[in-house]
Amino acid sequence: MPKINFRLDGSLHTVLMRRARGANLSMSSLIRHLLQQAVDERRRYVFSSQDEILATSIQILSILATSVGQQSPKALEQGMAQARTILAERGLLGGEDGQ
Template sequence: MQKINFRIDDRLDRELRRRAYGAGLSVSDFARRALEQAIDERKRYVFSSQDEILATAIQILSIVATSVGEGSPKALEQGMAQARAILAERGLLGDETAR
């Protein structure tokens, strides 16, 4: 196996680490798979990212919280705050939305 080293700017490093975390991979594994995808002739998506699954689960829980909120607005408020916190922690909200 060959080893390569290269430099990336801070913004790209942060985004790479966020995406690797979201996919449940080390940065090295994530980068390897990104390179594999770049040369894959079939252009298939090589990641088994958990981001989309997590986002769907949080949306479902938010709908349940809304239903509960019809009977208890305070419960709805708490559920939505928790969902936003989880999405922000996983990097699934933009900087403006997370605040």
Template sequence: MPKLNFRLDEPLHAALMRRAHGANLSLSGFIRKVLEQAVDERKSYVFSSQDEILATSIQILSIVATSVGQQSPKALEQGMAQARMILAERGLLGGEDAL
């Protein structure tokens, strides 16, 4: 199997690592899938279904958070704190103030 070596700037590397982690793939496995898609015009974007699920989940959670916040601001605050902790554990926050 041929081997490729190339350099990435730090922000691109970090973004690729997050996407690979989110797809439950190694960085090499993620990049291989993206490259396979890039050379096969018949394939759709490799992770589009996950992106669609994520977008729908964000919309639903936004509606729920709005409703909870109107009924109990303290419950919303506790839920957001717990969400930050879970996201941080998984390396899914861009910074400490991301949420």
């Protein structure tokens, strides 16, 4: 297998590392998938099944949060705070300060 070496700026490297960790892939594996996507004639998104799982998870969690919020607003508030902490630790919140 041929080997390619190249340099990335720090911010791009950080984003790619977050995405690789989020997809449970090595950096090399993520970049190989991204390159495959770039040359895919059908221009489909390589991780489409991940998006479908994410969309379903968001729908389920939205329904659950609505139910918990109606029964116990305090429990919902605590759960949301914990979720924000976990997402921030993994670099999954928007903005530079994680907000």
